[in-house]
Amino acid sequence: MEWETVIGLEVHVTLATKSKLFSGSAVAFGAEPNTQANIFDIALPGTLPVFNEEALRMAVKFGLAIDAEIGKRSVFDRKNYFYPDLPKGYQVTQLDFPTVGKGSLTVTLDDGSERTIGVTRAHIEENAGKSLHEDFSGMSGIDLNRAGEPLLEIVSEPEIYTAKEAVAYLKKLHTIILYLGISDAIMAQGSMRCDVNVSLRPKGSDVLGTRTEMKNINSFKFVEKAIYSEVERQKDILEDGGSITQETRRYDADRDETSSMRSKEVANDYRYFPEPDLLPIVIDDDYIEQVRATLPELPDAKRARFCDQFGLSEYDAGVLTSTREMAEYFESVATKTGDAKVAANWVSGDLQALLNKNNLNITDSPIKAERLTDLISRIKDKTISGKIAKTVFEAMADDSSSVDEIIESKGLKQVTDSGEIEKLVDDVINNNPDQVQQFKDGKEQVIGFLVGQAMQLSKGKANPGQVNQLLRDKMK
Amino acid sequence: MALDKAEVEKIAHLARLHISEADTEEVTTRITDILTLIDQMKTVDTESVEPLAHPLDMVQRFRADVVTETNTREQLQDLAPESQDGLYLVPKVIE
Numbered sequence: 001m002e003w004e005t006v007i008g009l010e011v012h013v014t015l016a017t018k019s020k021l022f023s024g025s026a027v028a029f030g031a032e033p034n035t036q037a038n039i040f041d042i043a044l045p046g047t048l049p050v051f052n053e054e055a056l057r058m059a060v061k062f063g064l065a066i067d068a069e070i071g072k073r074s075v076f077d078r079k080n081y082f083y084p085d086l087p088k089g090y091q092v093t094q095l096d097f098p099t100v101g102k103g104s105l106t107v108t109l110d111d112g113s114e115r116t117i118g119v120t121r122a123h124i125e126e127n128a129g130k131s132l133h134e135d136f137s138g139m140s141g142i143d144l145n146r147a148g149e150p151l152l153e154i155v156s157e158p159e160i161y162t163a164k165e166a167v168a169y170l171k172k173l174h175t176i177i178l179y180l181g182i183s184d185a186i187m188a189q190g191s192m193r194c195d196v197n198v199s200l201r202p203k204g205s206d207v208l209g210t211r212t213e214m215k216n217i218n219s220f221k222f223v224e225k226a227i228y229s230e231v232e233r234q235k236d237i238l239e240d241g242g243s244i245t246q247e248t249r250r251y252d253a254d255r256d257e258t259s260s261m262r263s264k265e266v267a268n269d270y271r272y273f274p275e276p277d278l279l280p281i282v283i284d285d286d287y288i289e290q291v292r293a294t295l296p297e298l299p300d301a302k303r304a305r306f307c308d309q310f311g312l313s314e315y316d317a318g319v320l321t322s323t324r325e326m327a328e329y330f331e332s333v334a335t336k337t338g339d340a341k342v343a344a345n346w347v348s349g350d351l352q353a354l355l356n357k358n359n360l361n362i363t364d365s366p367i368k369a370e371r372l373t374d375l376i377s378r379i380k381d382k383t384i385s386g387k388i389a390k391t392v393f394e395a396m397a398d399d400s401s402s403v404d405e406i407i408e409s410k411g412l413k414q415v416t417d418s419g420e421i422e423k424l425v426d427d428v429i430n431n432n433p434d435q436v437q438q439f440k441d442g443k444e445q446v447i448g449f450l451v452g453q454a455m456q457l458s459k460g461k462a463n464p465g466q467v468n469q470l471l472r473d474k475m476k
Numbered sequence: 477m478a479l480d481k482a483e484v485e486k487i488a489h490l491a492r493l494h495i496s497e498a499d500t501e502e503v504t505t506r507i508t509d510i511l512t513l514i515d516q517m518k519t520v521d522t523e524s525v526e527p528l529a530h531p532l533d534m535v536q537r538f539r540a541d542v543v544t545e546t547n548t549r550e551q552l553q554d555l556a557p558e559s560q561d562g563l564y565l566v567p568k569v570i571e
Binding site: 017018019023024025026032033034035036037038039042050051052053054055056075080082083084097131132133136137138139140141142143144269271274276278279280281282 | 490491492529530532534535536537538539540541542543544545547548549552553558560561562563564565566567568569
């Protein structure tokens with residue numbers, strides 16, 4: 001039988017506020033255990049939540065970015081379960097009235113085709129603490145620094161049909177979140193986490209099969225591999241006439257397989273009810289419009305504008321808008337040099353390679369946009385050739401001097417003095433009588449060889465255009 | 477709507493309440509009484525009534541995103557039965 005895979009994704013991102021969702025405790029990453037957990041966060045009796053508006057603003061911002069319905073009245077609920085890293089015995093979340101309702105985002109697949117994937121909702125909730133099961137005299141250690149951090153849980157519609165689409169969706173979500181600046185969304189640090197729901201159904205059926213959930217997968221690559229592995233497992237069971245158990249499974253990246261964790265408790269076991277310690281969150285159109293006014297240009301719009309304004313290909317525009325910082329870097333260089341194509345090549349080529357090699361973000365680049373602009377300007381005003389520019393670029397990575405200082409100190413200035421070039425050309429003509437004869441006999445392509453010889457003699461510093469012209473003049 | 481004993485035991489377990497065998501019957505009766513009252517309330521026509529999220533007819537006030545708390549770990553861990561390396565210690569929990 002042919003099977004169709006159906007995938008739904010639940011993504012949690014930690015909102016980049018300064019303080020917690022319901023208390024004024026700090027949320028800095030990597031702090032000593034429990035130094036950011038106050039009386040409310042550890043749930044001492046009598047303490048009450050006070051709602052952090054910034055979390056709401058960030059959630060609304062996200063909602064607007066994916067064209068979602070914004071809940072003008074959102075309500076917090078308690079989700080009840082017992083675990084030591086959840087000191088209150090319930091997690092405060094939004095069940096029936098989330099801040100962000102139905103929206104969608106459009107992803108571009110490898111073959112260039114586009115797909116729009118629905119987002120069911122996104123709700124604000126608080127994070128739990130962290131349990132450490134190393135040996136503390138047979139006990140578990142609890143760190144509540146994370147407890148109460150604001151999270152946004154983004155739930156997709158179950159309308160993702162391949163592992164590649166799932167990854168494309170996640171990457172798009174990641175890009176939008178970084179553009180908005182509402183989370184640092186680092187999967188390896190847990191500020192973006194992904195739960196994957198997978199089920200199979202006979203192709204053509206419109207009834208969903210029983211799903212399994214894989215929690216907390218911490219890289220895009222593992223999401224893809226976990227889906228492949230789980231789909232194979234389910235297919236084997238179904239084709240043997242078996243049935244799938246609804247459960248939570250763990251993906252083991254080393255063995256590339258999933259294994260059962262526990263049967264998922266049915267939803268009403270959490271006994272949700274409206275949180276009596278918090279009143280409904282009510283916002284009006286003015287509030288929403290104020291947030292809308294703070295939206296940056298989003299990746300899709302920026303990509304379209306780069307194609308339009310700078311004449312870039314879809315592909316180049318996609319690469320250059322993959323992060324907001326890279327887009328801003330490129331745009332600065334393109335505008336100042338007035339040559340978008342050259343700027344695009346440098347930024348997505350040499351600069352990207354340099355950053356990859358040193359594992360750096362563009363914001364930490366040793367070569368800032370201003371210096372790359374200067375470098376390109378020196379190619380355009382013929383101070384250096386494009387080839388020498390690569391040498392200068394390499395030097396710039398380790399040397400913070402200005403472009404002109406580097407060109408000067410390394411003696412890389414292009415030779416444009418016609419006397420010097422004439423001497424080079426004469427040498428080349430005298431040393432290569434055979435090729436000169438061939439050229440004179442009409443073998444046009446020999447000119448390339450001769451120009452190459454001259455460039456070699458000048459150690460790359462001669463202006464190739466000038467050399468070419470002079471050679472032709474002399475061999476007439 | 478009547479609850480049976482097994483359902484009461486399940487609810488008690490979810491709330492981590494211990495209800496003795498002797499008390500189970502009475503608890504079952506009492507919860508059933510409450511549910512009967514709810515069934516009665518359900519017969520009222522509420523078509524035009526907005527669902528109530530909170531008994532107070534007010535909206536939530538917001539707090540500015542400012543860190544106002546300092547590190548009080550030492551005082552708080554003095555209250556805890558056990559702590560080590562800055563962590564609160566609890567009976568081992570591992571699934």
